[in-house]
Amino acid sequence: EKSWVRLVTAQTPTNIAVIKYWGKRDETLILPINDSLSVTLDPNHLCTTTTVAVSPAFHQDRMWLNGKEISLAGDRFQNCLREIRKRANDVEEEEKGIKIAKKDWENLHVHIASYNNFPTAAGLASSAAGLACLVFSLAKLMNLKEDQAQLSAIARQGSGSACRSLHGGFVKWIMGNNDDGSDSFAVQVTDEKHWDDLVILIAVVSSRQKETSSTSGMRESVETSLLLKHRAQEIVPKRMIQMEEAIKNKDFPSFARLACADSNQFHATCLDTTPPIFYMNDTSHKIISIVEKWNRAETTPQVAYTFDAGPNAVLIARDRKTASLLLRRMLFHFPPGADVDLNSYVLGDKSILQ
Ligand code: PMV
Known part of the structure; x- marks a missing residue:
């Protein structure tokens, strides 16, 4: 055959x-x-x-x-x-x-x-x-x-x-x-062309300890966190509607406010889990402070942050100009060789910051 x-x-x-x-x-x-x-x-x-x-x-x-x-x-x-x-x-x-x-x-x-x-x-x-x-x-x-x-x-x-x-x-x-x-x-x-001024910067933060897998972390949170229950039933349904609106209208201030709040609430539910789960570390917290201070110093938010089940920061800048400022600020706080590695990714097919 x-x-x-x-x-x-x-x-x-x-x-x-x-x-x-x-x-x-x-x-x-x-x-x-x-x-x-x-x-x-x-x-x-x-x-x-x-x-x-x-x-x-x-x-x-x-x-x-x-x-x-x-x-x-x-x-x-x-x-x-x-x-x-x-x-x-x-x-x-x-x-x-x-x-x-x-x-x-x-x-x-x-x-x-x-x-x-x-x-x-x-x-x-x-x-x-x-x-x-x-x-x-x-x-x-x-x-x-x-x-x-x-x-x-x-x-x-x-x-x-x-x-x-x-x-x-x-x-x-x-x-x-x-x-x-x-x-x-x-x-x-x-689609990918709708809001292509956004620039995404990923800061890879080194972590020493092994993280809890998302599968077991979720299971523990579902079993023990009352905050997670409240989040799923009361908070997320409303937030989904607001987030979709913000994206459709390219309303960056609302987008940033919702994304940051949602990341922080997810990590709060991890802390509310028994035993508590820590995905972010001191470096992650420092990145949040830098962005929060910057956003408060401007009339309107410039950068959003979000963290998944680990210490890495995903930073979303409102446009390319802000992204290059963000990269410079990050390099100032975390010079090469420090425990942060910066990579940048864009929504559209553009390469930034070079
Ligand atoms: O699909 P999983 O099991 O890798 O879970 C992903 C969970 C988060 O990354 C923390 C959040 C998300 O919505 O992607």
């Missing part, structure tokens, strides 16, 4: 939440306790590139991350693979003599090679880009007919925040009400 290989390559950027997802109501399906909203970064930065291959010569599903083989045995990978295989369709590549019928997919195996263009160990969310890219490339390989929102619901089952990386620009993950997760997916709020 003549052997063949069908290959697909895709690239997916990571995303940064400005209204945070924290807490699951269903851990298997990954259903959140509140909506969340994020910005997807420029695909030239912080992205995952994944090549998937299928061939009758493959005898098992295998995956390599940055050139090193990793196990696909975990439930999250398996759930994604199963959901994609279920939806696979006929594929025909005449020039290569490839003909795969819908029913063949259950007996064919895939090889997956994934690369992050940023250090995995830097504590920058890599699972979002990684799982989104895995789902997107496999969906292309197996000729799925589902749209981005439907694919996002599959990526969600690999890593919650991954569902938001299936779209560019500003994206919201609607928590949904159903128990089966059918209405919990991501939709685009505005």
Whole structure:
């Protein structure tokens, strides 16, 4: 029998939440306790590139991350693979003599090679880009007919925040009400061109201690924090409406106020967890002070900050001029060699600050 290989390559950027997802109501399906909203970064930065291959010569599903083989045995990978295989369709590549019928997919195996263009160990969310890219490339390989929102619901089952990386620009993950997760997916709020004056600066802050994983952190917060319950039920629903308004109107003062407040409340719920979880460190706190002081000294906010489950700061400047000022201020407070490493990323396809 003549052997063949069908290959697909895709690239997916990571995303940064400005209204945070924290807490699951269903851990298997990954259903959140509140909506969340994020910005997807420029695909030239912080992205995952994944090549998937299928061939009758493959005898098992295998995956390599940055050139090193990793196990696909975990439930999250398996759930994604199963959901994609279920939806696979006929594929025909005449020039290569490839003909795969819908029913063949259950007996064919895939090889997956994934690369992050940023250090995995830097504590920058890599699972979002990684799982989104895995789902997107496999969906292309197996000729799925589902749209981005439907694919996002599959990526969600690999890593919650991954569902938001299936779209560019500003994206919201609607928590949904159903128990089966059918209405919990991501939709685009505005595209990547809508607010492209924004400049995102990521300050990689070194941390000594190992952080609590988001999975166990969320579980502990859901079980013990009353503040989290209040946040999910009372605060986030209102904030989502205000944040969407701010983004649609390119209203930077409201955007900054909401993003900073939401990051701080997420970290407050971590502190309200028993035992308390500390993701930010002294350097993170110092960065918050610098930005808060600057914003208060101006008539209107210039920079927003947000921190995920780690000490790194994501700083969003209102425009390029502010971004270059911000970079200079950061370099003044944290000179090269200090415990902060500055990288900059933009929403549009521009490179800044050079
Ligand atoms: O999808 P996870 O399990 O990596 O959780 C991400 C949680 C935060 O990054 C802290 C917030 C968010 O909405 O991305």
